[in-house]
Amino acid sequence: MCYKQNLQLHNEYGATPKLRAAQEPKQRKNKKPIALMSFQLVKFQPLLFFKENLLLLLHYSHIHLRISTTNKDFARNVTKSAHAIRMNVEKLYDTIIVGSGPAGFTAAIYTSRAKLKTIVVAGTQWGGQLMLTTEVENFPGFKEGILGPDLMDNMWKQAKRFGAEMIFEDATAVDFSSKPFKVTVGSKVFEGKSVIIATGASAKWLGLESEKRLRGKGVSVCATCDAAFFKDKKVTVVGGGDTAMEEALALSKFAREVKVIHRRDTLRASEILQERVFNDPKIEFIWNSTVQEILGKDRVEGVRLRKVDSNEEFELACDAVFIAIGWKPETEIFKGQIETDQAGYIVAKDTTKTNVEGVFVAGDAQDYRYRQAVTAAGAGCMAALDVEKYLEEA
Ligand code: NAP
Numbered sequence: 416m417c418y419k420q421n422l423q424l425h426n427e428y429g430a431t432p433k434l435r436a437a438q439e440p441k442q443r444k445n446k447k448p449i450a451l452m453s454f455q456l457v458k459f460q461p462l463l464f465f466k467e468n469l470l471l472l473l474h475y476s477h478i479h480l481r482i483s484t485t486n487k488d489f490a491r492n493v494t495k496s497a498h499a500i501r502m503n504v505e506k507l508y509d510t511i512i513v514g515s516g517p518a519g520f521t522a523a524i525y526t527s528r529a530k531l532k533t534i535v536v537a538g539t540q541w542g543g544q545l546m547l548t549t550e551v552e553n554f555p556g557f558k559e560g561i562l563g564p565d566l567m568d569n570m571w572k573q574a575k576r577f578g579a580e581m582i583f584e585d586a587t588a589v590d591f592s593s594k595p596f597k598v599t600v601g602s603k604v605f606e607g608k609s610v611i612i613a614t615g616a617s618a619k620w621l622g623l624e625s626e627k628r629l630r631g632k633g634v635s636v637c638a639t640c641d642a643a644f645f646k647d648k649k650v651t652v653v654g655g656g657d658t659a660m661e662e663a664l665a666l667s668k669f670a671r672e673v674k675v676i677h678r679r680d681t682l683r684a685s686e687i688l689q690e691r692v693f694n695d696p697k698i699e700f701i702w703n704s705t706v707q708e709i710l711g712k713d714r715v716e717g718v719r720l721r722k723v724d725s726n727e728e729f730e731l732a733c734d735a736v737f738i739a740i741g742w743k744p745e746t747e748i749f750k751g752q753i754e755t756d757q758a759g760y761i762v763a764k765d766t767t768k769t770n771v772e773g774v775f776v777a778g779d780a781q782d783y784r785y786r787q788a789v790t791a792a793g794a795g796c797m798a799a800l801d802v803e804k805y806l807e808e809a
Contacts, residue, residue: 507606508532510802511598513586514613514745516543517788518778520570521795522611522802527577529803534580534607536600541583542567543615544742544779545788554788563639566788586614591752591771609773609805611798612749612761616742616779616786621653625709626738633715633735638665641735647671648734651718653706655679659739660688666737667697674731676701678723701731709736744780758783767798773809775801 510526512519515537526533545551545563552560561569575581582600590597595606618636620626626634635641638652642665650670652663655677666673675692680702682689692698703723710717710730717732744759754762754770760783767775777798778791 506532507595507608508534509607509806510534510609510611510799511536511596511605511607512611512613513589513598514538514543514611514615514778514780515541515571515581516567516613516615516778516791517545517570518615518780518791518795518798519543519611519613520567520574521792522613522777522799523574523579523795524570524577525796525799526611526802527574527579529799530578531803531806533574533578534582534605535574536586536598536605537571537581537583538585538614539583541581542571543791551788570792586748589748589752591774594773596774608809609775609802611767611795611802612746612753612769612774612776612780613778613791613795613798614745614749614780615791616744616783618738619741619743620738621706621740623706623708625711626736629709629711629715629736632713633711634709634738635735636738638662638737641737642666642669645670645735649674649732650735650737651676651731651733652737652739653677654739654741655681656683656739656741657685657688658741660684660692662737662739663692663698664688664695667695670697670735673698674701674733675699676704676706676718676720678705679703706736742779742786744783746780767794767801773805775805 509531510522510533512522512526512533512535515535519535519537523533523535540546542564545567550560551557551563551566554561554566557566571581582603582605584600586598586600588599589610590599591610595608596610598605598607598610620636638661645666646669648670649672650666652659652666652673652675654662655675659675659677660682663673663675673695675698677700684692701720704720705723706718707721707728708719709715710719715733715735717730718736719728719730721728744755744761746753746755746759746761749755749761750759752771753774756762761769761776761781763769763776763781767777769776775798777794779786782790782794
């Protein structure tokens with residue numbers, strides 16, 4: 416049954432004369448009507464059950480339900496269901512894609528091109544990690560490189576061209592306990608015969624109180640977004656992986672000096688990025704050190720560091736701290752609905768399948784090893800093909 420928006424729910428006590436006539440006098444005496452629901456049906460299907468003295472009246476395309484019962488549990492359930500309907504159940508989709516990075520958009524390109532009715536719940540911060548990147552040099556097909564946001568914009572437009580719908584809001588809940596699957600977005604509920612989870616991962620933080628307090632006041636996880644604010648300033652980057660090196664390189668184009676603070680004496684970053692940072696005269700390293708506190712009242716003024724080997728503490732003046740210590744999967748809303756590992760990554764079996772039949776996963780929400788735009792896009796493609804096969808066989 417497809418419900419259109421604009422459900423009205425009235426809690427009305429007392430029955431109309433017509434309804435009263437339809438009830439057995441004895442029953443009517445004992446049972447009090449508890450609710451009147453009125454909603455518009457796009458396609459009418461007969462109500463499946465007439466239970467607990469439930470009466471149905473049809474007025475054009477509107478249906479009014481008047482329920483009288485002495486059963487309190489039933490009454491409670493009816494009210495609950497009515498509220499669920501009130502949340503505006505939208506159309507049924509062949510697939511709902513949650514997430515809009517390279518995995519989600521690639522999946523959308525494939526499913527919509529295969530004429531599967533597709534919606535992408537893209538999120539308010541759509542586009543994923545590449546929206547926070549400048550030049551992407553390793554995505555095949557762009558010999559001069561492409562800006563991350565431009566790449567994502569192209570993917571979105573490509574999926575749209577084949578008819579994929581997008582909603583630029585965050586999914587707030589999912590229900591995979593029965594089919595069709597449900598994805599709630601604020602007050603709307605989308606139903607899907609299948610779901611592709613492509614929610615990606617988000618930046619990890621050090622967990623310091625001062626880091627939280629000074630976020631946006633010199634503490635950042637995105638050099639691409641914020642580097643320009645620190646022209647000719649002293650900045651620090653925390654971390655020793657590829658992300659940290661990329662942040663340092665992006666910052667060196669603006670800042671006067673860039674100091675990378677790393678807790679060990681060797682980098683995890685790839686050789687090519689290491690070579691670039693070591694050759695950049697503005698970038699220096701502070702090895703074997705951890706950040707104990709970010710200093711400053713209303714804006715970053717420095718960091719208090721501790722040497723890992725000697726526990727010696729010292730301060731370093733700086734105007735910004737860029738945290739680049741990795742990412743965590745964005746899988747909170749799927750907890751309890753789908754199998755995840757200890758770190759929260761969704762467990763995939765047979766490439767993109769999750770433990771719930773009909774729910775698939777692609778990209779960094781599952782992949783903590785490769786985490787590349789191109790591998791996420793590839794996984795999105797695989798998930799889309801798996802959805803196609805699943806729907807054919809269902
Ligand atoms: P990562 O490789 O996990 O590196 C995280 C870094 O932060 C490590 O050096 C780690 O130190 C340090 N770290 C972690 N927790 C810390 C803490 N609490 N305090 C201080 N330091 C901490 O993460 P990533 O750099 O974000 O890279 C993730 C993946 O994406 C990698 O596979 C990477 O190759 C890929 N990536 C690729 C590119 C590219 O190809 N252009 C760009 C970005 C990312 P330890 O080394 O001591 O563990």
